């Protein structure tokens with residue numbers, strides 16, 4: 001029997017309680033309001049004041065300081081709307097990060113366009129703007145920046161490159177509700193278009209849902225049309241002007257989101273306070289380095305807590321073993337994305353035969369194997385060097401941060417048991 005819980009010692013704490021999502025009477029009332037109204041659906045031509053969805057859109061746009069917000073069925077749906085609205089065509093290329101969720105890339109594949117991956121900065125885990133230009137070709141049309149875990153990508157550098165090469169910019173802010181730059185600009189308000197996810201794990205959620213944001217009226221109208229089967233804002237219900245879908249959000253979802261939005265500001269402040277405290281307690285530990293935060297930012301969603309693990313400092317204990325021991329102490333943590341996106345099997349099975357839409361105007365498809373060499377930092381981040389704690393842990397009491405840190409320190413002091 002050892003000191004570590006994995007060796008039948010006393011754990012630092014019992015398993016962390018499921019403290020997510022936070023909800024109460026306001027969510028209950030909101031749901032009952034919609035239920036009793038009998039109006040459960042967002043009809044395209046209903047006056048805005050009568051729609052929960054339209055009311056939520058206004059509130060969220062104002063919260064994130066962006067002119068337009070269009071609520072949709074998921075973050076993935078929002079990404080697809082952006083791809084279509086910005087005119088990305090079959091055979092085109094769009095630059096993005098390989099350290100992200102599949103939807104950032106699959107929104108392109110679904111429209112027969114190719115994601116092109118640019119490596120991350122090893123300290124911020126964000127796309128490295130210094131490597132973007134060398135990935136630009138005649139077919140490049142846009143850049144999708146991802147604000148991973150709420151740490152915002154370097155939008156100034158990205159926009160500068162985009163202007164130089166006349167590229168569009170999409171911000172994938174699926175994880176960045178409540179992230180703002182010091183100058184007040186919110187995630188999702190800086191590029192041509194932005195997206196958010198309201199899936200259950202996200203800081204603002206209603207189970208499933210998403211939003212498109214933009215400051216352009218033209219793009220907002222286009223996004224409106226694409227989510228309403230290609231109708232026109234000032235049209236009638238049975239006239240469809242372009243190919244669109246039903247990508248709408250229901251009134252129930254919007255009612256829950258409006259209630260949840262009231263909690264977001266104080267939740268974000270709590271996350272930020274606890275993150276500061278936790279990273280201060282953990283920073284002196286050898287071989288565990290908190291992700292570098294964007295110094296231009298004043299508010300962080302801290303959707304994820306990301307630490308870099310340096311196995312050498314720990315006598316080469318593999319991350320999997322480290323995490324098993326940490327979990328046994330009662331702390332939920334995982335290794336994050338297990339592979340960079342381009343290693344997903346889908347990239348080996350793209351139909352790129354000469355008649356495929358992927359090959360429109362192209363001589364060659366993209367060989368995704370090349371990114372293994374081109375993205376060494378993304379490779380390393382996914383190969384036992386990254387620790388993710390769910391950001392919801394930061395909503396717990398300050399004392400719990402000491403418990404989390406105590407588990408890390410306990411592992412350090414008893415690391416001989418893991419060797």
Ligand SMILES: Cc1ncc(COP(=O)(O)O)c(C=O)c1O
Nearest residue numbers: 074075076101103174197198199
């Ligand atoms: C970075 C990123 N982009 C896009 C999405 C897709 O959002 P959704 O799950 O709402 O479709 C997610 C969801 O996890 C995400 O993390």
